[in-house]
Amino acid sequence: MRVLILGAGGLTGRYLVKESRRRGMEVTGLTRQDLDITLPDVARATLLKFKPDQVVNAASLTRLERCEEDPVASRSINTTAPADWAKECGKADVRFVHLGTDYIFDGTKTTAYLPEDSPAPLSRYGQDKAAGEKAVLLANSQALIVRLAWVFGHGGSTFMSQLPGILAEREVVELAGGRRGSCTYAAEAARIILDLAGGDARGIFHGVQNGETTWKGFAEKAAGLMRGRGAKVACREIRELPADRIPGLKVARPAFSPLDMHKTETFLGRKIPDWVQGLEEYLAEIGF
Numbered sequence: 001m002r003v004l005i006l007g008a009g010g011l012t013g014r015y016l017v018k019e020s021r022r023r024g025m026e027v028t029g030l031t032r033q034d035l036d037i038t039l040p041d042v043a044r045a046t047l048l049k050f051k052p053d054q055v056v057n058a059a060s061l062t063r064l065e066r067c068e069e070d071p072v073a074s075r076s077i078n079t080t081a082p083a084d085w086a087k088e089c090g091k092a093d094v095r096f097v098h099l100g101t102d103y104i105f106d107g108t109k110t111t112a113y114l115p116e117d118s119p120a121p122l123s124r125y126g127q128d129k130a131a132g133e134k135a136v137l138l139a140n141s142q143a144l145i146v147r148l149a150w151v152f153g154h155g156g157s158t159f160m161s162q163l164p165g166i167l168a169e170r171e172v173v174e175l176a177g178g179r180r181g182s183c184t185y186a187a188e189a190a191r192i193i194l195d196l197a198g199g200d201a202r203g204i205f206h207g208v209q210n211g212e213t214t215w216k217g218f219a220e221k222a223a224g225l226m227r228g229r230g231a232k233v234a235c236r237e238i239r240e241l242p243a244d245r246i247p248g249l250k251v252a253r254p255a256f257s258p259l260d261m262h263k264t265e266t267f268l269g270r271k272i273p274d275w276v277q278g279l280e281e282y283l284a285e286i287g288f
Contacts, residue, residue, distance in 0.1 A: 006059040055089050061073060064124070078129050103123065111260075115203075133204065151183075153186030178255055201267055208259045215240075225283055
């Protein structure tokens with residue numbers, strides 16, 4: 001099995017490369033420095049060069065503030081390019097997998113979002129990711145879309161990725177309150193994505209870990225697990241602040257966006273571990 005991973009320099013992309021290799025796949029991982037996925041005809045040329053059996057698109061412009069500032073780039077990377085790649089993969093009989101996000105929802109539900117729930121994005125990023133899902137499936141009815149949420153892992157720039165180090169060094173940790181959702185250790189996300197693709201799943205699936213939490217709940221659990229493992233924890237207080245008081249969180253995010261995993265678990269025939277297990281695995285990986 002030859003797998004081509006786009007966005008291989010990002011958090012999920014790196015774990016996808018690692019997990020694919022662990023499974024014995026022949027993997028080509030391309031970072032944004034290696035390949036601009038938005039260039040005209042780049043999809044066709046790249047498929048001809050590497051001749052993959054499967055393409056996983058982990059490339060995305062995820063910084064919400066940047067998407068608002070540069071809507072052209074957001075549209076190009078999050079909507080147009082994925083549709084182009086899906087179309088060319090369909091022509092070449094290559095499996096195409098595209099990664100989605102919980103940010104396509106507005107957070108007004110009181111129960112976890114289902115794969116078939118209608119998008120109602122609050123931001124440019126959410127709008128373009130929602131449009132990207134629709135465009136991918138219109139271009140290639142055999143494509144697979146896997147939605148992720150609150151991904152954390154080694155070397156990640158996300159708050160949850162950096163949290164163990166913050167808890168180890170700061171006595172007071174301030175974080176955004178008022179949000180509840182699903183979270184996902186990137187290694188488990190990679191396992192789910194590859195399991196779904198390997199099972200010939202098509203359409204929209206969710207790829208998060210079970211359970212839901214808040215940023216404060218995640219931080220409190222991380223601190224407790226770290227103390228239990230004998231790791232340094234300087235933090236004495238965790239404070240929730242309104243999101244608009246946190247630098248880099250000026251753009252609206254859904255207040256409630258857990259993703260329901262029933263469809264994924266039914267298809268795979270296995271229970272997906274909860275987020276606490278993912279956090280434990282992550283802390284073991286980074287030595288906390």
